[in-house]
């Protein structure tokens with residue numbers, strides 16, 4: 001009898017001990033993972049306290065990513081990236097930058113020049129047509145709006161002239177300050193288009209290079225105005241069919257919700273994630289297609305460098321049967337006209 005109780009107690013304590021041990025192993029695993037991540041992304045913290053705080057955020061993000069990836073049949077994956085020690089608020093402030101507030105300077109064009117387009121191929125990649133420059137990196141400045149506008153202008157310039165020229169985001173950041181654009185604190189692509197029309201041109205990346213911070217508008221640097229546009233138009237709102245007709249004709253600037261956990265840690269596949277329509281980020285649609293598993297997608301150029309997502313691109317589900325499109329991609333789409 002005595003020995004049975006002993007065995008019983010032994011089993012209980014044994015289980016408790018191994019539970020405690022596995023928790024410790026898990027914690028150690030996370031600490032190690034964080035250390036490695038700090039090396040990989042060259043991250044340093046000012047104090048032990050700061051490091052402790054960051055470790056906790058890292059842990060939450062890591063656990064989210066792992067449980068997502070272990071969650072079974074998904075069309076996309078998440079992974080740790082340079083944003084892994086940031087809270088959502090910090091992330092939105094530093095890496096997105098689409099602002100809903102502030103009216104565009106002039107009344108928006110109501111015409112839609114592609115309304116009768118009928119030649120829409122089943123898939124299209126403007127990169128293959130030579131109309132897309134390499135993925136750029138906005139860094140710690142919320143001026144996605146400038147990158148989105150520039151990519152759309154680079155596209156139409158190449159389509160119309162045959163020359164692919166990398167154009168200046170910094171000129172927009174410094175000089176397109178009307179209509180509620182606030183530099184690294186956010187802005188809208190339509191204001192950027194308005195500026196380029198009024199200014200009668202945009203110069204090259206090389207002449208007016210990116211500084212990751214807003215500076216005084218420099219008229220000397222923009223003498224060589226290589227790209228001009230005549231107007232811009234809005235894609236009819238919440239209409240993915242209309243968006244398709246435009247993207248079949250040229251790259252398009254779009255606003256999206258770009259700050260959720262799924263979006264932030266997306267590492268490849270067709271994004272079908274948890275994503276609403278609180279527009280916070282701006283990107284450029286440079287194509288579309290259908291994946292092997294049969295999901296329609298938009299091919300989206302981001303401005304978070306070439307290492308994120310699919311070499312800097314995201315495939316966002318198209319025709320997701322969500323009002324405004326997944327992540328609100330069809331809500332505020334616009335394109336420059338040359």
Ligand SMILES: *[C@@H]1O[C@H](CO)[C@@H](O)[C@H](O)[C@H]1NC(C)=O
Nearest residue numbers: 072073074075272293294295
């Ligand atoms: C996984 O998802 C795809 C499409 O989302 C579906 O076609 C397939 O049947 C699913 N597979 C399993 C095992 O559930």
Ligand SMILES: *[C@@H]1O[C@H](CO)[C@@H](O)[C@H](O)[C@H]1NC(C)=O
Nearest residue numbers: 110111112113114115116117
């Ligand atoms: C589209 O077709 C309609 C009917 O033929 C025509 O009235 C309209 O002007 C066309 N729109 C454009 C932008 O060509």
